[in-house]
Amino acid sequence: MSESMPTRTLADAGGVDHGAVARRSRTWGWWFVAEHRIRAMRSYVFSWVGLGIGEPFLYIVGLGFGLGMLVDANQGEQGVDGVPYIVFVAPALALAAAMQTAAQENTYGVFGGFKWFPMFFSMGGTPISAAHIVLGFQLSVLVRVLLPLTAFAVVMIVLQLGTVGGALVLIGIGLLLATAFGFAVMSWVSTQTDDRGQLSFIERFVVVPLTLFSGTYFPLETLPLLLQxxxxxxxxxxxxxxxxxxxxxxxxxxxxxxxxxxxxxAIAVVCCLLSIRTFAKRLDK
Structure with a gap:
């Protein structure tokens, strides 16, 4: 027993080079976080796909054709903004859906990641940084938002509401909106440590008012100046x-x-930095 036993590395024992894994985590941690979230979505993929595809048809048919017939009848050939009401409201409906989805994912998803199923703390115990967690989480939200945006674009193309190129550009605009609004919601929710009902305020007192008073269903100029x-x-x-x-x-x-x-x-950048700062503080505790 005088001779020392040969030293075996973890890579030799388990076939895993933990140093390489750590290095990859420091570089690709944001993707690991996004992948984790995307894989978790499989548990409700049927409801996700069903709502993502069905919602555009219901909204555009209900508001575009239903309410649109009444609006067009009153407006005459001029329509709204020089086009039929269904064309006027279609892009707003798609973007409002993107904003609502981003808000929902960043409300209970972010709070739950700290409180109910504290996966963020588990991630923080690895070489994955707070910035990677924030960026990866938001990337997974964009994947979630992409389906309804694409479905809206397909409906617009099929119904010939505008141009094909415009419908595709609308997807990019929706992803930019979801990024900005998602980071904005995340920057506030990540500061909340207890749920006393305040999380529902985002839907009731932020998302709904913004949807109603953002020129979604009618031109913003028709509102009183006090509300514009x-x-x-x-x-x-x-x-x-x-x-x-x-x-x-x-x-x-x-x-x-x-x-x-x-x-x-600007909203996306500023709120992203605020979110990273808050995540770093909470994960360091």
Missing amino acids: WIGWISPLWHAVELGRTALYGAAIEPMMLLVHVGYLV
């Missing part, structure tokens, strides 16, 4: 203006185009 400011600060309104320009060529000044895009990007 809600649309001006709403990410949804900025996205809807871009969406209508993309789908059917709604008039927009070049400067306002930059304002709409810049506003959404």
Whole structure:
């Protein structure tokens, strides 16, 4: 027993190079987090796909054709914004659905990741950083949002609501909106340590009012000036203006185009940094 036993590495014992895994985690941690979330979605994939595909048909047929017939009858050939009401409202419905989905995923998904099923703390115990968790989680949300956006685009193409290229561009606008609004919701929810009913406030007092007062169902200019400011600060309104320009060529000044895009990007960047800061603080405790 005088001779020392040969040292065996973990790689020799288990066939796993833990150092290499750690290095990959530091580089690709964001993808590992996204993959984990995407795989978890398989547990409710049927309801996810069913709602994602069925919702566009119900909304566009119900509001576009149903309410649209009444609006067009009153407006005459001029329609709304120079197009039939169904064309006017279709991009707004798609973008509102993207915002609502992003809000739902970032409300209970983020809170649950800290409180109910604390996977974030487990991830934080690995070489995966807080930034990777934030970015990976948001990437998985975009995958969730992509299905209804694509379904809306297909319905618009089939019904010939605008141009094919515009419907495809609308998908990109919806993903930008979901990123901005998702990070905004995440930056607040990640600061909450106990659920006292405040999580439902996002749906009731943020998502619903923004949907109603962001020029979704009618032009923002028809609202009293006292209420128009809600649309001006709403990410949804900025996205809807871009969406209508993309789908059917709604008039927009070049400067306002930059304002709409810049506003959404600024919200996404600022709220992403705030989320990373909050995640890092909570995971270090």
